[in-house]
Amino acid sequence: MKEIEIAGVTVQVNEEGYMTDPSQWNADIAKEFAAQAGIELTDKHLEVLKFLREKHTEGKTLTIRAIGKSGIVDIKGFYALFPGGPLKVSSKIAGIPKPVSCV
Amino acid sequence: MxxxxxxxxxxxxxxxxxxxxxxxxxxxxxxxxxxxxxxxxxxxxxxxxxxxxxxxxxxxxxxxxxxxxxxxxxxxxxxxxxxxxxxxxxxxxxxxxxxxxxxxxTQVFPEETPGMKEKLWHKSIFDFYTIELSFALQKFFKSWEGGKLVMAITELPYKCPVAPIEFVCLAEEYFAKKGMRDKVDITYVTPLPGAFTKPVATKMLSDLMHEKNINIVPDFYIERIDNERKVLVSYDEQEVPFDALTVVPVNMGxxxxxxxxxxxxxxxxxxxxxxxxxxxxxxxxxxxxxxxxxxxxxxxxxxxxxxxxxxxxxxxxEGRPMTARFDGHANCYIETGYGKGALIDFNYDTEPLPGTFPLPGIGPFGLLKNTKMNHYGKIIFRWMYWHILLRGKEMPIEADMNMAGKNSAYLEK
Incomplete structure (x- = not known):
């Protein structure tokens, strides 16, 4: 674990750069993380981030499939919003831990 | 009652x-x-x-x-x-x-993926989760002249996480022994970021597949299968072409x-x-x-x-509190071809680590090692399954995972 300076505040992140304390997160941090990933946040992005943070607080396992069924965005749309690995990229911006696959 | x-x-x-x-x-x-x-x-x-x-x-x-x-x-x-x-x-x-x-x-639902259960189904698209399709695939392989063989996982979770890895390893041996390995290009397509979920096992299994000249395409989440062009298409528009496709269809209860x-x-x-x-x-x-x-x-x-x-x-x-706690213990033999196998043992909290099993320092099985003994373990297991396990008799393995015999030094690396 280490500390980084982002959007004027100090937050804790793991070695892959995912925030370890979601309560330290705010909209400016999201904007900064998004910029680092080459993404400019729109309202749709923010809706997805809110959904992710809510599900994380409820202790639910996050999957791409579940986001596709959220009613906010379908899977293709999710890929378009967060290109690459959408769940990994969006989790990082949402300030929640990297999604794990438990197999 | x-x-x-x-x-x-x-x-x-x-x-x-x-x-x-x-x-x-x-x-x-x-x-x-x-x-x-x-x-x-x-x-x-x-x-x-x-x-x-x-x-x-x-x-x-x-x-x-x-x-x-x-x-x-x-x-x-x-x-x-x-x-x-x-x-x-x-x-x-x-x-x-x-x-x-x-x-x-859990059951497989190929119809959940557009294009899977269409005209190529049973002809050049198969799975090995039902006995019928396993035999259909046997028949297909006997007369197949080679080309691009793709093993693709559609969705997590699925039954037996190591099965598709075993499949490509066994296919590699099968075509090598038929003298046509040079005509068969084997590719492993997964929505995971690597060959397996957890880092230490992923490294071992990726190295193994690499040695066998099996390509890995990670982070590939299948949207549909194009039957005309014989390609897998991902949600972000990547494509993987195939001549023969073996799939793990979407699993559901x-x-x-x-x-x-x-x-x-x-x-x-x-x-x-x-x-x-x-x-x-x-x-x-x-x-x-x-x-x-x-x-x-x-x-x-x-x-x-x-x-x-x-x-x-x-x-x-009997009115007592439910004190027994399941730790998520899993133990999987992985057939790797040529009479060898690997073994992984893990639970909710501990990823698969190298070591010996079940006896610390002795074995006879090697964890995350590719050995002949592990292969015998898998072969002997079939007998144990029918005669001991199903009948609810005691197996010589504990229900709780044990750290003894595992090398936790790999965790810090």
Whole structure:
């Protein structure tokens, strides 16, 4: 674990750069993380981030499939919003831990 | 008092045997309900495409494995009415229970992926999760002249996380021995970021596949299969072409779970990961692949969990707190071809690590090592499955995972 300076505040992140304390997160941090990933946040992005943070607080396992069924965005749309690995990229911006696959 | 067990597969059969032995016959009725009369040794399906196992190796009548004193109904279940403690059969019969054990497993649903169950299905697209398709694949491979062989995983979770890795390793050996390895290009396509979920095992398994000249395409989430052009298309428009495609279709729980309104979005039943009690109903327990536990969907998990579930049901029946805690223990042999195998042993908290198993420092099996002994373990296991495990007898492996024999130094690296 280490500390980084982002959007004027100090937050804790793991070695892959995912925030370890979601309560330290705010909209400016999201904007900064998004910029680092080459993404400019729109309202749709923010809706997805809110959904992710809510599900994380409820202790639910996050999957791409579940986001596709959220009613906010379908899977293709999710890929378009967060290109690459959408769940990994969006989790990082949402300030929640990297999604794990438990197999 | 009545106990109903839904599903007479690995999990349900083990529980029927354990409970019948422990509970008084006058006082306790135990009924197993399953629509099929055949018990399949599912780990054996993987060997069928390569002609290593045949039909008689993998099927036996289910009835051979239920103990005397257990009632067995070969019927379809319409749904469970958990609020009324009733199971409704398709034939109209209503069965009341005091305790219900759901052990209805997971099934494959190729129709969930557009283009999978269309004109190439059974012709150049196969899976190895049913006996019919395993044999269809055997027939196909016998006369195949080579080309691009792709093994693709559509969705997580799926039954037996190591099976597709074993499949590509066995295919590599099969075509090498046929003298046509140079004509077969093997590619492994997965939605995971690597060959496996956890870092230490991923490294070992990627290196192994690399040595065998098997390509890995990670982070590939299949949207559809284009039958005309014979390509897999991902949600972000990447493509992987194939001549022969073997898939792990989307896995979901039994549709009866959905009809009963007790499942998650993949029809797995929300279950307390330590006590194995359903999250919603006190007298309903879930065992094996039907549960939404964050561990492998595998026979070893059903087996280890059955010991915990047995203890907790007995605790509940006798009015004690449910103190037995399942740790998510899984133990998987991985066939790697050429008479060798690897072995992984892990749980909710500990990823697969190198070491020896089950005896620390001795073995005879090597964890995350590619050895002949591990292969014998897998071969011997089939005998143990039919004769010891299904009958609920004691296996020489503990239900809880053990750190002794594992090299935790790899975790810090």
């Amino acid at each position: 009545k106990i109903i067990i839904l599903g007479g597969g690995t999990a349900g059969t083990i529980m029927a045997n354990k409970l019948r032995k422990a509970l008084d016959r006058e006082e306790w009725d135990i009924t197993v309900i399953d629509k099929n009369k055949t018990h399949y040794y599912q780990p054996g399906f993987l060997f069928i495409p390569f002609g290593i196992y045949n039909k008689h190796d993998v099927i036996k009548p289910k009835g051979d494995f239920f103990p005397a004193g257990v009632k067995v109904l070969y019927e379809n279940v319409d749904k469970i009415a958990c609020d009324k403690n009733q199971v409704l059969l398709e034939n109209g019969q209503v069965m009341a229970y005091d305790y219900l054990i759901i052990a209805t497993g 039994n549709p009866m779970i959905e009809r009963s309104g007790i499942g998650d979005d993949l029809n797995f039943v929300p279950t307390n990961k330590h006590t194995l009690q359903s999250e919603a109903f006190e007298n309903v327990f879930v065992l094996g692949d039907a549960a939404n536990l964050p561990t492998s969907k595998a026979g070893s998990v059903a087996h280890f969990a059955s010991e915990i579930l047995f203890e907790n049901i007995m605790n509940h029946i």
